[in-house]
Amino acid sequence: MGGMILPDAEWRHRDGLAHLIEVLGDARFVGGSVRDTLLGIPVSDLDVATPLPPERVVELLKAAKIRAVPTGIEHGTITAVLESGPVEVTTLRRDVSTDGRRATVAFTDDWREDAARRDFTINALYADPASGEIFDYFGGLADLEARHVRFIGDPFQRIAEDHLRILRFFRFLARFGDVADAAALEACTVRAKDLMALSRERIADELLKLLVARDAVRVVALMIERGIFEPVLPEVASAARFSHLADREAAAGFDPSAIRRLASLIPQDPALAEQIAARLKLSNAQRRRLAAAVLPPEGAPRPLAYRAGAEAALDQLLLSDRPITEALEVRDWQPPRLPLTGGAIVARGIKAGPEVARLMKQVEGDWIAEGFPDGDRVAALADAAVTQALRSASS
Known part of the structure; x- marks a missing residue:
């Protein structure tokens, strides 16, 4: 990663992006797009940071006939809707006060101040759209190279600002990390009970993303060992079935499913699964799926799929010890209808x-x-x- 220039990538040629940057005048790419491009993985969300105040951003976009949606204008975020999809444009910020759930921000024109309020060093990288020059204020490039997930500044302070950062730390560790920063891990362990203050939707959102990350099995085992689940999901006591499931998903070439993986972590009790789903405020479809997935598979694969539905049959077979071939048998099978009235x-x-x-x-x-x-x-x-x-x- 020497030379510190952002590699070229498909997203940098998105329709309307060059025009947007030109209209803003002073802007840099920031966060996930820079991180993921350096790692050579596809970029989904595109964020741009600018010292311009949000009202000025709206004025400039309107004058240039670019649709501007004030998605989070009080936090300085405007969504510019381009032909090729949305781009978040956010004014540089610094935190004034936080309560662990939401921050009060003031706008700034200091790039370093904006970087200082972000969560992890690998998420605080900026790139100049024209030259590709990378701005790294807190050692994020070195951490990215070492796959080291580390908070910016004092981990206890960062967690106090937003308790969700505890789960985000483990999600980023599962997605990008090889090395768990010792200070970060210690702070997350000590402050795990802070998770109770968060909305269940935010917890579920992070958790479901974490469960399908590349290194989820190892990280979930670490979280169990550190008591991270205690406050929110005390039922999660072992990663053994999760590990078994992940091996089987990989062996059979199935995409990991977050709900199926959650089922592997909780007791095999449909009533308890319903309670857990309600606690996490999962959707009705997710709740039904979780409750069905914890049951053991009964009968041959296709009759099971006919009675329980293909999705439930697949979940149950993958979570069981039955031959993988049985899961493959229902994989692309559409249960027929009885041709009789x-x-x-x-x-x-x-x-x-x-x-x-x-x-x-x-x-x-x-x-x-x-x-x-x-x-x-x-x-x-x-x-x-x-x-x-x-x-x-x-x-």
Whole structure:
């Protein structure tokens, strides 16, 4: 990373970006786009920092006919909507006061002051859009090279400003880190109870991102050892099943799923899974998925997928000790619909009523047991079931 010039990357040629930079006049790329480009990984979100006050940014963008959305204007953030997607434009800031949940900021024209209020050294790198020159005020480049995740300044102070930084530290460690900074780890351990003050949505958001990061298994084990989950998820006591699941996901070539991975960390109890999902304010779909995933898989893979749904079957099979081939069996399989209606049973001479539903259930059971054969075979199964029912009724 010598020479300290930002490598060229696809995102730097996004439609409208050069025009936006020209309109602002004084601006630098900052944060994730600089960090990820130096690491050679794709950039999703684009942030630009400028000494211009937010009202001036809005004026300039309007005059240049660039759509400006005041997404966080009180914190100095304007979203410029370009043809190629949004770019966050944020005025340089310094913290005035914080309560651990939100900060009161004052605007500044000092780049170093802006860098000083960011969380980790690797997130406080700036790049000049024209020359690509990188500005690094706190040793972020060296830390990035060493994959060292380190707070800027005093870790206790940084955590006091925003308690979510405890989880962010572990997420960044799982995503980018090889070396856990000793002072950072100590501060996160000592202040873990501060997490209780945060909104459950913010906790869930960080946690779900952390669980799918490249080194999540090792980092989650470290978090368990350090008691980080205690205040919010005391149920998380071991990373053994998580490790087992991650190996199986990788072996079968499945993308990691945050909800499936969360299921591997909690007891195999659907009622408790529901409680945990409610505590984390997960969506209804996520809550249902978590509660289904903790159950052991019952029956052969495809009948299981038919009864429980393909997603639940896949989660249960991957979380179990059953052969990986069983998970692959339901991977791209769409559970079919039974090619039979109640009307078809009535047409065979059964009076409408509970008997029709019972025979439908019986035929469906035979159809599942035979591996979901086609309509002709189902018709034959229906004939046989009805014949038998009529025979026992007349005897």
